Amino acid sequence: MNRRLLVVSSIFAAGLVAACDEKTSDLSDTVRPNAYGFQMVGQATNLPRGTARFRLPNGAQPESIVVTLRGLDSLGTGFWTAWVGDSLGTTFVRITGDLSVVRQDTTLNPLGQADTTVNNFSFPAVSAISNGGTNQVMTWRFSRATSGVAATDSMQTFLITMEDNNAATTPGSRRFLWARRIEGGTGTAPGTNKNAALKFGNFGSTTLTEYLYSAAPARGRGYFQRQIFSVNDSTLARPPLGFYYGIYMHAQLYLPGDTLFVGPLRSPWPRRELSLQNADSLITDPEVVLSVPPSILAAALRISGDTLGMPTSFPYAGYAFVRLNLVPKAGVAGQMGGMRILQAPVPFGIWSGGLQ
Amino acid sequence: MTQAHCWTSLRRFASVAALAATAAGSAFAQSQGQVTVAVRGGYASYDKSASLDAAPVMGLDAMYGINNWLSIGPALSLGRPQTTGSHFISVITYGVLNLGDTTYFYEATQPVNVLDGALNVRVQLPGRKLSPYATAGIGGYTLFLDVQANRGERHKVGLSFNAGAGALYALTERAGITFDIRSMTYTDYDRNVLDPRDDVVNFRTRVEETLYAEDFKPAPRSKSTVTNFVFSFGFSYVPFFFGGGGS
Numbered sequence: 001m002n003r004r005l006l007v008v009s010s011i012f013a014a015g016l017v018a019a020c021d022e023k024t025s026d027l028s029d030t031v032r033p034n035a036y037g038f039q040m041v042g043q044a045t046n047l048p049r050g051t052a053r054f055r056l057p058n059g060a061q062p063e064s065i066v067v068t069l070r071g072l073d074s075l076g077t078g079f080w081t082a083w084v085g086d087s088l089g090t091t092f093v094r095i096t097g098d099l100s101v102v103r104q105d106t107t108l109n110p111l112g113q114a115d116t117t118v119n120n121f122s123f124p125a126v127s128a129i130s131n132g133g134t135n136q137v138m139t140w141r142f143s144r145a146t147s148g149v150a151a152t153d154s155m156q157t158f159l160i161t162m163e164d165n166n167a168a169t170t171p172g173s174r175r176f177l178w179a180r181r182i183e184g185g186t187g188t189a190p191g192t193n194k195n196a197a198l199k200f201g202n203f204g205s206t207t208l209t210e211y212l213y214s215a216a217p218a219r220g221r222g223y224f225q226r227q228i229f230s231v232n233d234s235t236l237a238r239p240p241l242g243f244y245y246g247i248y249m250h251a252q253l254y255l256p257g258d259t260l261f262v263g264p265l266r267s268p269w270p271r272r273e274l275s276l277q278n279a280d281s282l283i284t285d286p287e288v289v290l291s292v293p294p295s296i297l298a299a300a301l302r303i304s305g306d307t308l309g310m311p312t313s314f315p316y317a318g319y320a321f322v323r324l325n326l327v328p329k330a331g332v333a334g335q336m337g338g339m340r341i342l343q344a345p346v347p348f349g350i351w352s353g354g355l356q
Numbered sequence: 357m358t359q360a361h362c363w364t365s366l367r368r369f370a371s372v373a374a375l376a377a378t379a380a381g382s383a384f385a386q387s388q389g390q391v392t393v394a395v396r397g398g399y400a401s402y403d404k405s406a407s408l409d410a411a412p413v414m415g416l417d418a419m420y421g422i423n424n425w426l427s428i429g430p431a432l433s434l435g436r437p438q439t440t441g442s443h444f445i446s447v448i449t450y451g452v453l454n455l456g457d458t459t460y461f462y463e464a465t466q467p468v469n470v471l472d473g474a475l476n477v478r479v480q481l482p483g484r485k486l487s488p489y490a491t492a493g494i495g496g497y498t499l500f501l502d503v504q505a506n507r508g509e510r511h512k513v514g515l516s517f518n519a520g521a522g523a524l525y526a527l528t529e530r531a532g533i534t535f536d537i538r539s540m541t542y543t544d545y546d547r548n549v550l551d552p553r554d555d556v557v558n559f560r561t562r563v564e565e566t567l568y569a570e571d572f573k574p575a576p577r578s579k580s581t582v583t584n585f586v587f588s589f590g591f592s593y594v595p596f597f598f599g600g601g602g603s
Contacts, residue, residue: 023436023438023467024502025465025466025467025502025504026463026464026466027462027465027466027505028462028464029462029463029464029465030460030461030462030463031441031442031445031461031462031463032461032571034458034461035458035459035461035568036456036457036458036459037451037453037456037458037459039453039454041454221453223459223567225571232567269569269570270570302570347456348456
């Protein structure tokens with residue numbers, strides 16, 4: 001009897017101990033590393049822009065167009081190509097002109113101070129270019145006498161397209177920069193100058209059918225969490241044909257080799273597998289890419305640094321800014337251009353290597 | 357419920373069991389007019405949707421023999437699982453976003469006393485040393501939540517069913533050991549009562565409402581009826597004052 005009681009009591013005591021262990025409530029059990037957030041703010045600088053001056057013929061002085069250009073990135077596989085067309089914007093011919101480039105280079109002297117140098121370059125009889133940059137101002141002069149345009153061809157619409165090669169004889173679909181003579185004024189007197197701003201977007205034969213790109217509504221935020229880097233953007237305008245949104249990180253001084261191309265924007269979670277690289281021409285994700293109004297309601301990009309070969313510890317140390325850029329599809333792969341839409345400073349602790 | 361409350365509850369439970377144990381004579385399997393008392397101890401595995409971690413559980417069955425194969429009586433069980441923290445993750449963000457903020461991630465867990473009481477019927481194969489049985493019952497359950505985590509007493513009551521099977525191995529004429537597997541179904545279950553994030557913890561946001569949601573495996577879909585399983589070993593005996601006779 002006593003032995004039996006001992007067994008029962010032992011089992012029961014063990015159960016009591018197990019049931020009443022030192023469990024307590026814990027509402028603040030930390031899980032996962034901290035996330036360090038940032039807010040991306042609008043920049044919209046260095047988008048392709050400029051003016052076109054249409055000059056009417058005056059006696060022996062032929063009709064001409066003088067275009068000033070800024071914000072064109074260098075292309076890796078394609079060409080920025082110039083065209084001139086009629087007032088209807090339906091018939092275009094390739095146009096040749098004289099190009100002069102003013103390039104301002106900035107270097108650091110041994111004292112660490114910035115030195116600037118201005119260089120001038122001239123290229124006669126050019127109808128397409130592939131070099132560009134944020135530090136260049138181009139002046140492209142087209143005269144009916146030397147442009148290759150026939151006397152019967154109209155010079156009322158100026159157009160720049162992005163072509164895959166230098167042999168195009170008709171403009172492709174990537175018609176992103178243009179100006180109309182009629183928008184520079186209605187004067188008809190010989191020698192009249194008509195100045196019209198270049199428009200950036202998708203060319204249409206009329207102002208009703210053209211699409212003007214606007215970076216203004218874009219906004220975004222993101223965070224770093226050890227190897228994870230994540231960006232969420234919203235209310236983006238659809239990029240003009242031939243462009244996509246890409247995320248970059250770069251160091252403070254924009255030195256060569258200090259730029260990281262993180263990747264093109266994608267659909268937000270849970271459809272991250274859908275790339276938005278072709279959202280300029282396709283509805284890649286009906287949930288977020290709209291035709292009317294042409295916009296991308298939400299987009300994101302999330303990476304783990306180890307997949308890009310980042311260091312195991314403090315993977316993003318040294319990077320000072322996160323940028324959302326418009327990237328030309330024919331651009332140099334991985335090279336950051338100047339078409340900046342949004343930018344955020346990397347949290348100090350991350351870029352200084354104090355946090356990860 | 358604090359740990360002190362837990363001890364109080366279990367002490368009462370233990371008193372009843374101990375009283376029965378001291379009253380036990382040499383006992384054997386079920387027979388008409390006898391009360392068989394079984395003290396069980398084991399492990400409870402809760403439904404994923406219940407958001408309760410597996411935990412030890414204790415039980416007490418007192419079955420009155422209607423005849424030598426059918427008996428009826430109350431069945432009690434008590435466990436103290438911890439809520440599953442990964443189902444209740446909250447976020448606190450410090451700082452201002454445009455200057456760079458910092459976000460912390462927390463799991464919220466609390467111990468819960470789960471008391472289940474039912475009136476069970478048991479059918480047993482009589483007259484064997486190893487005697488299998490099946491049992492089923494209906495009753496109620498109560499979740500006693502942690503007082504500190506909930507800033508006061510808070511509990512949840514509901515209807516429960518149980519069904520299971522086991523085997524009794526006779527050691528003597530009136531005593532034996534049992535192995536028991538039982539499903540415990542809780543109806544009108546509300547997982548939200550286990551969630552202290554909204555009502556109790558200030559300045560926090562549920563992670564599923566933030567952009568960090570994808571970093572965490574979502575909690576299983578909430579269900580109003582959850583089925584749990586209890587695996588237990590026990591000691592079964594017939595107390596002498598319930599028909600067991602002297603030792």
